[in-house]
Amino acid sequence: MLKIKRTIIFGILLLLVVVSNAQQSRVTAAYTFLQQNKLDSAKANIDAAVVFPETQVDGQAWYIRGFIYKEIYKSYSKSSSSFDVTYTPENSGTAQNSNVPVGWSYSFSAKKGASLYISAQVTKGNMVTAIIYVNEKIYKKITSTGNFVIATVSGSLEMDADVKYVVSENENTSFAPLYTRKEPNDARLEALLSFRKSLKVDTSAENGRENIKNIKYLATTLYNDAAASLDTIDFKIAIRDFDTFREYYFLVDPSKENFKQKEIDFANAIAAVYTRIYDGDKKGKIDFLALAKASYNTALELDPNNISANYNMGILYYNQAVNLINQSDYDLDIVALNDVQDNSINLFKASLPFMEKAYSLDPNKRETLLGLSGIYFSLNEKEKSNEFKQKLEKIGK
Amino acid sequence: MKKLLLIFVSAILLSSWVVVVPDQSEEANAKIKAIYIYNFTKYIEWPAAYKEGNFVVGVLGTSAPLVAELNKMASSKTVGTQKFEIISVSTPSESAKCHIVFILSDNSSQLADVLGKVKSKSALIVTDKSGLATKGSGINFFVDGNKQKIELNRLNIEKYKLKVASTLVEMSVQVK
Numbered sequence: 001m002l003k004i005k006r007t008i009i010f011g012i013l014l015l016l017v018v019v020s021n022a023q024q025s026r027v028t029a030a031y032t033f034l035q036q037n038k039l040d041s042a043k044a045n046i047d048a049a050v051v052f053p054e055t056q057v058d059g060q061a062w063y064i065r066g067f068i069y070k071e072i073y074k075s076y077s078k079s080s081s082s083f084d085v086t087y088t089p090e091n092s093g094t095a096q097n098s099n100v101p102v103g104w105s106y107s108f109s110a111k112k113g114a115s116l117y118i119s120a121q122v123t124k125g126n127m128v129t130a131i132i133y134v135n136e137k138i139y140k141k142i143t144s145t146g147n148f149v150i151a152t153v154s155g156s157l158e159m160d161a162d163v164k165y166v167v168s169e170n171e172n173t174s175f176a177p178l179y180t181r182k183e184p185n186d187a188r189l190e191a192l193l194s195f196r197k198s199l200k201v202d203t204s205a206e207n208g209r210e211n212i213k214n215i216k217y218l219a220t221t222l223y224n225d226a227a228a229s230l231d232t233i234d235f236k237i238a239i240r241d242f243d244t245f246r247e248y249y250f251l252v253d254p255s256k257e258n259f260k261q262k263e264i265d266f267a268n269a270i271a272a273v274y275t276r277i278y279d280g281d282k283k284g285k286i287d288f289l290a291l292a293k294a295s296y297n298t299a300l301e302l303d304p305n306n307i308s309a310n311y312n313m314g315i316l317y318y319n320q321a322v323n324l325i326n327q328s329d330y331d332l333d334i335v336a337l338n339d340v341q342d343n344s345i346n347l348f349k350a351s352l353p354f355m356e357k358a359y360s361l362d363p364n365k366r367e368t369l370l371g372l373s374g375i376y377f378s379l380n381e382k383e384k385s386n387e388f389k390q391k392l393e394k395i396g397k
Numbered sequence: 398m399k400k401l402l403l404i405f406v407s408a409i410l411l412s413s414w415v416v417v418v419p420d421q422s423e424e425a426n427a428k429i430k431a432i433y434i435y436n437f438t439k440y441i442e443w444p445a446a447y448k449e450g451n452f453v454v455g456v457l458g459t460s461a462p463l464v465a466e467l468n469k470m471a472s473s474k475t476v477g478t479q480k481f482e483i484i485s486v487s488t489p490s491e492s493a494k495c496h497i498v499f500i501l502s503d504n505s506s507q508l509a510d511v512l513g514k515v516k517s518k519s520a521l522i523v524t525d526k527s528g529l530a531t532k533g534s535g536i537n538f539f540v541d542g543n544k545q546k547i548e549l550n551r552l553n554i555e556k557y558k559l560k561v562a563s564t565l566v567e568m569s570v571q572v573k
Contacts, residue, residue: 325425330435330470334568337432338544344425345543374422380540385422 023052027061034068039075042068059202066194066214073187073218134162192218192248199251212252219248226266232280235273242266264299268308271295275316282323292316304357307365311358314371317351321378348378364395427466429545430525430538434467434497437521437536438476440565443496444519444558451482455492457511458501489514500534502526508533519558530572535559537572548572 026049033042046065055061133139195211195218202208222245229238249259274292278285293316299309321344328340352375358368369392376385434454452475456464464483471481476496484495489510492498498520500508505526512522512533524534535554536547549569554561 322421322425325428326421328428328432330432330474332432334433334436334565337429337436341429341544377422378425379543380545381543
């Protein structure tokens with residue numbers, strides 16, 4: 001009985017050694033493939049290795065995994081230059097009042113493995129139908145009633161493809177320049193996760209240094225991608241990238257104070273994007289006005305003396321008040337006109353403290369003087385308005 | 398990396414200043430006055446002889462935003478079957494051909510001259526300076542609590558054979 005028991009225990013130990021060796025050999029193989037730049041094989045081996053409980057707590061294995069995914073991300077980034085985009089206007093001048101007529105198309109070639117993200121901003125008109133062709137076959141037909149047409153070809157292309165995007169069935173549509181981009185692949189995130197895991201399971205100084213260095217590099221790429229995506233179409237990507245950047249930045253530098261300026265800059269920048277979206281369609285995109293205000297508030301909570309946030313918040317309220325009046329119909333009766341005036345006065349008054357704050361922080365900024373002059377003029381305080389106008393003229397001299 | 402971060406920060410700072418102030422305050426003020434003026438044409442009735450031809454609104458003084466706003470109104474609105482015609486009045490004598498004469502605040506001193514030129518006509522005199530409703534104008538714009546309001550002198554309107562609806566009287570500050 002004792003002999004059987006010993007045999008079982010020995011068997012278990014042997015199995016553990018074999019399994020351990022198996023997972024260790026996979027890590028070794030992954031490393032070898034990495035050195036040979038055979039990234040697909042390196043990835044397959046390291047992914048197979050890290051499922052083992054022993055590897056879960058092996059800082060070195062996670063570091064290698066992070067490195068492999070980092071290299072995959074880098075090779076992916078390099079390949080984006082082969083993502084050839086061409087602008088092909090066709091059939092121009094067939095529609096009235098249209099910058100981009102029916103039949104206008106945009107084509108580009110995409111490489112195997114690429115992900116597609118195609119978007120267009122409708123700057124005029126309310127509806128557009130876009131047809132996406134992949135290799136001369138209709139891939140997708142999208143009708144949009146909003147300001148944007150966005151199409152995503154899910155997954156990645158299984159072959160090199162010529163993609164053509166055609167505007168049809170609408171005669172009063174103008175497009176902002178259409179463009180494509182590849183959705184960032186998951187490799188960067190996987191790399192970051194792996195380096196973080198390695199940091200967690202191996203707290204040695206050397207391991208920490210190497211992991212931090214790589215996290216810093218990848219986080220920087222996220223930061224820059226966020227900046228590059230700060231426009232009216234890709235702003236959600238910008239937010240996502242910045243959020244991820246923030247998450248990993250704190251591993252590199254846990255000081256919230258050091259991160260504050262980046263947070264303020266991003267809040268200001270995304271608020272400016274929201275403002276542009278709202279300005280493009282004041283009725284349809286009214287939600288973006290609130291988002292813009294919320295973002296400027298975020299910046300001001302972090303730094304009440306931020307000139308840009310104060311100024312732009314003032315302008316948001318100011319423009320909202322002016323628009324309220326300018327959008328009124330001439331048919332408005334006097335009672336309703338009184339209501340419009342009441343509401344606009346409240347908005348002008350709301351803009352005033354922000355603009356005054358911006359003025360106190362930089363009394364010689366032309367835009368602020370112009371803003372204050374305009375606000376006081378609208379509040380029918382002509383003397384104060386002239387006071388700022390004169391200051392503006394002095395600066396101009 | 399530092400270089401990359403700097404590039405990013407400067408891009409953001411630039412974009413956050415992109416929102417420029419369009420100086421629209423004068424336009425907004427002009428819009429309010431244009432809405433009022435259009436309301437006057439709905440609540441005041443001119444004699445039959447004045448219901449033919451164009452409905453002439455003369456502006457005495459210089460205000461490009463106001464003239465632009467009135468022209469915008471003229472392009473989309475009418476007074477009954479009459480089309481609006483917006484003219485710049487350079488001398489008080491030109492007021493005689495107007496249904497409405499709007500004397501801007503800087504030209505308020507010309508009120509008496511204008512009144513002399515229109516006394517045998519049916520014109521609504523609109524002014525834009527405190528106290529002028531007691532000095533001959535029919536309707537005067539004034540500011541109360543940051544708000545543009547109107548004061549109305551019924552006698553100064555009716556003596557030019559114009560009929561003013563009680564609704565407009567009620568919505569105005571009455572001056573005698």
